[in-house]
Every structure is written in structure tokens, then in C-alpha cells.
Amino acid sequence: MPAAGRPVSRPDARTPVRTCIGCRGRGGRSDLVRVVVVEGVLVPDPRARIAGRGAWLHPDPACLDLAVRRRALARALRAEVSPDVTAVRVELERRHAEQRSEPSSTPHDG
Ligand SMILES: [Zn+2]
Numbered sequence: 001m002p003a004a005g006r007p008v009s010r011p012d013a014r015t016p017v018r019t020c021i022g023c024r025g026r027g028g029r030s031d032l033v034r035v036v037v038v039e040g041v042l043v044p045d046p047r048a049r050i051a052g053r054g055a056w057l058h059p060d061p062a063c064l065d066l067a068v069r070r071r072a073l074a075r076a077l078r079a080e081v082s083p084d085v086t087a088v089r090v091e092l093e094r095r096h097a098e099q100r101s102e103p104s105s106t107p108h109d110g
Pocket residue numbers: 020021022023024025057058063
């Protein structure tokens with residue numbers, strides 16, 4: 001009579017850890033926003049669909065500022081990056097606002 005098989009401790013789908021190039025903090029894929037350079041311009045790639053070398057940032061404009069100041073973008077992406085990072089800033093600010101909106105205690109007017 002076969003005994004129960006050996007207990008298989010399966011690490012459930014290890015989520016790769018990314019490092020934010022701004023603050024160097026770590027987070028999972030869903031915590032960070034991927035950015036890539038397309039023709040010298042930094043653009044957000046929220047669905048991670050654009051091929052090529054990407055970098056990761058927290059959805060926080062402060063992290064983008066840090067990355068720009070440290071010249072971490074060009075280093076991480078191995079490319080010349082335009083100083084105009086508006087496209088990514090807009091995306092990060094939107095995500096940031098979404099995260100801050102709390103479901104509870106929403107002030108209701110009228
Ligand atoms: Zn960060």
C-alpha cells in the first residue's frame with residue numbers, strides 16, 4: 001500500500017523582483033511601472049509589451065525625478081534619453097493618484 005507521496009513544497013509562481021531605478025527600492029511587477037526608450041524618448045510601458053531594454057519605476061513622480069537626477073535612465077536603458085520625460089511623468093502621476101484614492105471615507109458633496 002503506497003504511503004502518501006512526499007510533501008511537495010512548491011514555491012508558488014515566484015514573482016520576479018524589480019528594482020526601481022529612482023529610489024532603488026524593490027517591488028513586484030505589479031508594483032512598478034516599466035519604462036522604455038523609443039527613439040530617444042522615455043515612454044511608459046504599463047503592460048510591458050514594448051520590446052527592448054526596459055527600466056522600472058515606482059508609480060511616484062518623485063522616483064522619476066530621482067532617476068533623472070542620477071542619470072539612472074541612460075545607464076539602465078543603455079541609451080540616450082531625452083530630458084523631456086513628460087509622457088512618463090503623466091502616467092506616474094495618474095497611477096499615483098489612483099493609489100491614493102481611498103475607497104472609504106470619501107467626502108460626498110451634495
Ligand atoms: Zn522608487
